[in-house]
Amino acid sequence: MLRRFARTFIPRQDCYPLQTEDGRYITLQRHFELDYIQAHLKGMLTLGAYALDTRSQARWLCLDADTPEQWTELLKMTRDLEQDGVTAYLEPSRRGGHLWLFFSPTPGARVRQFGQTLLGRYDLAGIELFPKQAELKTGPGSLVRLPLGRHRLTGQRYHFVTPDGDPIAPTVRAQVRLLSSPQLVPPAYIRDVTAEESDRAELPDKPLFPDARPHPPGATLSERLKNAISVYDFVRRYVDLDERATGFCPFHDDQRRSFGVNREQNFWHCWAGCGGGSLIDFWMKWREREGLDASFGATLKALADMLLPR
Ligand SMILES: [Zn+2]
Known part of the structure; x- marks a missing residue:
């Protein structure tokens, strides 16, 4: 022992x-x-x-x-x-x-x-x-x-x-x-989380959307999801965004349009402290709000059903 x-x-x-x-x-x-x-x-x-x-x-x-x-x-x-x-x-x-x-x-x-x-x-x-x-x-x-x-x-x-x-x-x-003999973090989980990070680090110079780019060979599920649709096009299905891509935050009791999407850099953000990030981060918070399983894995699966061709 x-x-x-x-x-x-x-x-x-x-x-x-x-x-x-x-x-x-x-x-x-x-x-x-x-x-x-x-x-x-x-x-x-x-x-x-x-x-x-x-x-x-x-x-x-x-x-x-x-x-x-x-x-x-x-x-x-x-x-x-x-x-x-x-x-x-x-x-x-x-x-x-x-x-x-x-x-x-x-x-x-x-x-x-x-x-x-x-x-x-x-x-x-x-x-x-x-x-x-x-x-x-x-x-x-x-x-x-x-x-x-x-x-x-x-x-x-x-x-x-x-x-x-x-x-x-x-x-x-x-x-x-x-x-x-502690429970180990599954390597696939580390891979998914770090892939998310490298996506953020390699943001495109110009908008790639709405034309989805082809998936590079070996793309992870989270990469494929993020390539499927822009954060702006995804989020505006659920949040009423004005011409500056700002709106009322769906995650707190917002009186001041604290929520916005950066279209060039492809991320969302709430200035009142609800966080921000990719469409996966958005959907995790959304599912949490709806009382659904908001874990990383369940969220990826739900997004894949919504966004990826079967
Ligand atoms: Zn907020």
């Missing part, structure tokens, strides 16, 4: 970080031993976990909330991910906490892109994303305190909880067992 717990969190064996009594970390250039995990769980010493292995691959992503407000957003994210069939693990701390996601070894650059896209969907300015590096250049890179140990400075030990705040298991031992 300890071996698998170590495999979940500890990506390299050639060196490891140790927390000092003032809360900082030092790197020990020594071979990692399983006994250290035992000592960590007993509170005799406190280990850190590097985010990347020597090949710059990651097995986890950690979002670090420093404030109660950020923590509330992470709880929301956890519930939304759950709707998509993705399990996030919550480790509260004094004022905020960590949200952990686990996967099979994945390049750090991709993990960061995935994490940043998730963060972009929420009001999470200032939150830290680990791994902090896309790849290692010098040194072992960023680290997070290995869970279930004792913080050297505060003496505190924190357990994992559900979004409602209950422990995920009654004892440290049972929590270790759960984290020895």
